[in-house]
Amino acid sequence: MGGALAFRAATTPSLVLGSGEAPFVESYIAGETAMKTGERDTIAAHLKKTGVSRRSFLQLCSTLIVAAPVGLSLTSKATAAQVARIVGKARRPSVIWLHFQDCTGCTETLLRTSAPDVAHLILDVISLDYHETLMAASGAQAEAALRSAIADNAGKYVLVVEGAIPAKDDGVYMQLGGKPAIQVIQEVAGQAAAVIAIGSCASWGGVPSADPNPTGAVGVDSVISGKPIINLPGCPPNPYNLLAVVLEYVTMGRLPEMDEFHRPKFAYDRVIHENCPRRAHFDAGRFAASFGDEGHRKGWCLYKLGCKGPVTHAACSTRHFNEMPGVWPIGIGVPCIGCTEKGVVWQMGTFETVPIHLATPPETYPPIYSTAGQLRVGAAALVGAIAGAVGGAAWVASQRFQSSTEAGVARVAADISHAEKAKAKPAEKPAEKREV
Ligand code: FSX
Ligand code: SF4
Numbered sequence: 480m481g482g483a484l485a486f487r488a489a490t491t492p493s494l495v496l497g498s499g500e501a502p503f504v505e506s507y508i509a510g511e512t513a514m515k516t517g518e519r520d521t522i523a524a525h526l527k528k529t530g531v532s533r534r535s536f537l538q539l540c541s542t543l544i545v546a547a548p549v550g551l552s553l554t555s556k557a558t559a560a561q562v563a564r565i566v567g568k569a570r571r572p573s574v575i576w577l578h579f580q581d582c583t584g585c586t587e588t589l590l591r592t593s594a595p596d597v598a599h600l601i602l603d604v605i606s607l608d609y610h611e612t613l614m615a616a617s618g619a620q621a622e623a624a625l626r627s628a629i630a631d632n633a634g635k636y637v638l639v640v641e642g643a644i645p646a647k648d649d650g651v652y653m654q655l656g657g658k659p660a661i662q663v664i665q666e667v668a669g670q671a672a673a674v675i676a677i678g679s680c681a682s683w684g685g686v687p688s689a690d691p692n693p694t695g696a697v698g699v700d701s702v703i704s705g706k707p708i709i710n711l712p713g714c715p716p717n718p719y720n721l722l723a724v725v726l727e728y729v730t731m732g733r734l735p736e737m738d739e740f741h742r743p744k745f746a747y748d749r750v751i752h753e754n755c756p757r758r759a760h761f762d763a764g765r766f767a768a769s770f771g772d773e774g775h776r777k778g779w780c781l782y783k784l785g786c787k788g789p790v791t792h793a794a795c796s797t798r799h800f801n802e803m804p805g806v807w808p809i810g811i812g813v814p815c816i817g818c819t820e821k822g823v824v825w826q827m828g829t830f831e832t833v834p835i836h837l838a839t840p841p842e843t844y845p846p847i848y849s850t851a852g853q854l855r856v857g858a859a860a861l862v863g864a865i866a867g868a869v870g871g872a873a874w875v876a877s878q879r880f881q882s883s884t885e886a887g888v889a890r891v892a893a894d895i896s897h898a899e900k901a902k903a904k905p906a907e908k909p910a911e912k913r914e915v
């Protein structure tokens with residue numbers, strides 16, 4: 480194939496998308512020419528060249544705001560038009576996408592958007608310069624395409640990794656072009672600007688790392704160091720998280736704020752249980768007891784069927800898949816298996832129940848026992864009268880923006896301390912009965 484571009488949408492059945500296909504493929508040919516001359520279009524110029532309407536682009540920017548309403552500098556802009564202005568000025572980011580031990584579900588989730596336009600748009604906004612599943616080339620041609628993509632964009636490309644890396648026995652269990660996979664990822668990551676691990680397999684080993692993990696499958700951050708790495712777990716993950724991270728990186732020059740597991744907080748700060756549409760049934764004690772029973776058919780809580788929503792950090796309950804409302808595991812009656820949590824999926828039994836310790840976020844209702852027990856009632860009333868709604872709003876705001884972990888820890892600490900105080904306090908003597 481030659482050149483940096485190894486992507487030919489028309490050759491892949493999943494991308495034969497009808498009338499819009501011709502300009503889509505042409506856009507990549509245009510991109511290839513630009514790269515050969517050392518230039519790379521701005522996103523706005525590229526979209527114009529390929530005939531994408533401003534309306535479609537604005538729709539994509541609106542979707543981005545919904546996907547990442549907080550936690551990104553980019554989407555903190557108030558309107559889709561403002562986001563579009565910033566994104567439009569950025570150069571199309573070069574993306575090199577490598578596959579290791581995976582099922583290709585991460586790629587499928589990106590391409591199988593319900594509206595073909597969305598897949599087109601995502602692949603117009605980024606410049607996918609190498610992707611083994613989508614390219615026509617194979618064998619030596621594919622190897623040459625990878626070398627070329629690296630050379631043309633050295634130090635600037637974003638490396639997206641899909642799948643786990645087999646590290647046991649010097650990586651002998653997976654060879655690519657005659658080299659161990661572990662060597663390939665280290666070479667390609669070495670010249671990347673940043674690395675995105677897409678899916679649970681790339682983030683921490685996922686399915687291939689399930690016991691007894693015969694190949695020693697691990698996540699990207701176990702074999703790469705010295706590069707910014709961000710994990711987007713999910714089996715499969717939501718493609719908008721990828722788009723949001725890539726665009727934040729190219730427009731703002733930095734990766735979003737991450738949690739301790741290197742997941743972007745904008746998508747993984749909350750547990751599923753907090754925003755689950757079945758939560759009212761959980762709170763009311765209405766549970767499906769077996770698949771197909773009355774509770775299951777009525778849409779009751781799936782906790783007793785092994786739902787891992789109470790301990791699983793992900794945004795699935797508010798950002799469904801394929802742009803279709805209700806399309807996510809719990810939405811279709813399947814318990815969450817905790818696919819974004821390293822210690823949950825593939826480590827716990829599918830129908831095993833998880834401990835409930837983060838079930839009562841203070842934003843749903845205030846703690847049962849206040850931690851501010853130092854004020855006497857009279858003083859508290861006075862402070863309350865002065866501070867009024869302002870203080871109350873500030874307290875509520877501070878509680879709302881705690882992470883679920885912080886909120887849960889604070890809540891449990893308050894309850895434990897109350898219980899201890901109650902234990903320490905001598906029991907009041909019951910009033911003596913008087914003989915009348
Ligand atoms: Fe893993 Fe990707 Fe699970 Fe599959 O390819 S995250 S097995 S759904 O999708 O790597
Ligand atoms: Fe939803 Fe699962 Fe929580 Fe039930 S246990 S409310 S189904 S997340």
Ligand code: F3S
Pocket residue numbers: 713714715751791793795796807808809814815816817818819
């Ligand atoms: Fe995974 Fe649970 Fe979401 S299984 S896709 S984290 S609902």
